[in-house]
Amino acid sequence: MTVRVRKAVFPVAGLGTRFLPATKVVAKEMLPIVDRPLIQYAVDEAIEAGCDTLIFVTNRYKHAVADYFDKAYELEHKLEAAGKTELLELVRHVVPANVRTIFVTQPEALGLGHAVLCARPVVGDEPFAVILPDDLLWNKQGRGALGQMVDHVASHGGSAIAVENVSADKTGSYGIVDVEHFDDRAGKIRSIVEKPKPEEAPSTLAVVGRYVLDAAIFDCLDKTRPGAGGEIQLTDGIARLMGESVVNAYRFAGRRFDCGSHLGFVEATVRFALENEKLRDSAAAVMQAALDDLRAGAR
Numbered sequence: 001m002t003v004r005v006r007k008a009v010f011p012v013a014g015l016g017t018r019f020l021p022a023t024k025v026v027a028k029e030m031l032p033i034v035d036r037p038l039i040q041y042a043v044d045e046a047i048e049a050g051c052d053t054l055i056f057v058t059n060r061y062k063h064a065v066a067d068y069f070d071k072a073y074e075l076e077h078k079l080e081a082a083g084k085t086e087l088l089e090l091v092r093h094v095v096p097a098n099v100r101t102i103f104v105t106q107p108e109a110l111g112l113g114h115a116v117l118c119a120r121p122v123v124g125d126e127p128f129a130v131i132l133p134d135d136l137l138w139n140k141q142g143r144g145a146l147g148q149m150v151d152h153v154a155s156h157g158g159s160a161i162a163v164e165n166v167s168a169d170k171t172g173s174y175g176i177v178d179v180e181h182f183d184d185r186a187g188k189i190r191s192i193v194e195k196p197k198p199e200e201a202p203s204t205l206a207v208v209g210r211y212v213l214d215a216a217i218f219d220c221l222d223k224t225r226p227g228a229g230g231e232i233q234l235t236d237g238i239a240r241l242m243g244e245s246v247v248n249a250y251r252f253a254g255r256r257f258d259c260g261s262h263l264g265f266v267e268a269t270v271r272f273a274l275e276n277e278k279l280r281d282s283a284a285a286v287m288q289a290a291l292d293d294l295r296a297g298a299r
């Protein structure tokens, strides 16, 4: 069975309250990790996985993501006139020429499930990906997480949801799955619950922000009523989908930085600075100096 996942949905309507006051003005998806905004990492992962249609679900106040993918005539003209060809290339090719970007408005903040449902008229009747840009996934050794999941769906069918193990006290921050025949990489989801208390969690396998979903999810979301936090949860739509078709959990190779939290954001910045050839040595030196100061009790 061959499935081509061409479309990726990026829910980007959130207020980013955890990064206030910065997010008073800057969309959280535009916060940079070293030199690239979070949304660029997410989009690159989708493109590497084979997607050529990127659908952003935004709100009527947030224009930054659309502006980022739009043509910047004046800037390009100035860079060209100044002969800054390297920068010009960077600005021109935030996505390759064959990739389309489409913007959909979520009229009311009714939850992640509702945001995904807003993309229905553009996705239509084909399997598609959902990427939450807060979760920055990085696989140094090879294919990105979404690409791994697309490959898994191509060979096993059904839908796939990225998971990783979390400590028992963290279950209240995630969708949590119970999986059967888990071979340490993938297995069929038996149950899924949004943000359960540790004593009620079916396991410690947490949903990470990557999904490859059958289009039947839209009918499921349409029937889903508000759940945890009074919001229409994607997790509840997925629970309904499991009654109709197989949904697998997929433990991706690579690591996750939770860039929706301060610590995860700092961790990603440190890692990507050390991965950057031009920065590596000097970044390591300033980190070392900061640690030395900390140990010496210096201010």
Ligand code: G1P
Pocket (backbone or CB within 6 Å): 112, 132, 135, 173, 174, 175, 176, 194, 195, 206, 207, 208, 209, 233, 234, 235
């Ligand atoms: C969302 C999902 C949750 C998932 C998490 C991953 O929650 O509802 O199931 O585990 O993303 O990042 P949020 O972090 O938006 O509250």
